[in-house]
Amino acid sequence: MFKSAVIAVVDDDERMLVSLDSLLRAYGYTVKTYSSALAFLDAGDCEHTDCLISDIQMPGMCGVELYEALAAKNAHIPTLFITGKPGLPPQFSARVRKPEGYFSKPFDTQALLACIERALKRGR
Template identity: 35%
Template sequence: MNSDQARVFIIDDESDVRAALSMLIRSIGLEVETFSNALDFLVSYRPQWSGCIVADIRMPGMSGLELQEKLNAMGADMPLIFISGHADVPTAVRAIQEGALDLLEKPFSDQRLLDKVQSAVRRDLERRAEIAVRGQLQQRYAALTPREREVMTAVVAGKMNKVTAHELNLSTRTVELHRANVMEKMQAGSLAELVRLAQMLELDESGPA
């Protein structure tokens, strides 16, 4: 099983529901993994998994809400879509407040579920791509010297080189050299791009968030 490939994880105690949902979701080219209970999924779960979860909200043993609570405690951010034949309003509200993407009440149309699943998978892939980009940016930022970081902070704050030179007790030429090094190491082709990268890193005067 390729851990990098996006999949839909179906968790439902009814075998006929698992089979029907699997067939439906595979019909649009997505990989599917099924689990008959929430505990089995939780034991098998790996942080590198990508895709989304489709789970019944009421199941014997660990309920869907309990699963959601444990996943949240683990910091797992995979989108979660609940399905239910008898969800009351407080349960639905709690599920959404705790971060569920949606709660679909049975009977729901095949297309509605497919739309939600495709949206959830796309959202998860985009989130993971952003995390990967941020990780690369953090590596670039870590390669800067302390002085280069000071200069970068000044540059993205819009300070002129001579002002930065005065504040850091450097020559303007030295600031220019540090600035050029920052642009190269951060792989920024322009000042606007450097500012954008700093925003992605959530830089403040003390460094990345």
């Protein structure tokens, strides 16, 4: 485990933020939560984030747009996407080159943790 790894979680659902914060902290990660993609970008934490978990569909800037904004800044953070909607949104595969993982809510927490570990091993 990468105990000192910083995981950023971006989701407009407060319950999901609290749930993932608790889960990831229980496994020894440092967690930072953001209620929107813009809040994450405004915080300026890109350089200090080892892995990003982002909801796909959020008001304002969606998770895919966040991914694109980070790529435009040359901030290639390993990214896992989560969604409450069934199926991939239109053009997801064309716009997201290398997602570390894609999970529909509710998701298997062990699969999510394993995916985070793989992403951290690969790094940026």
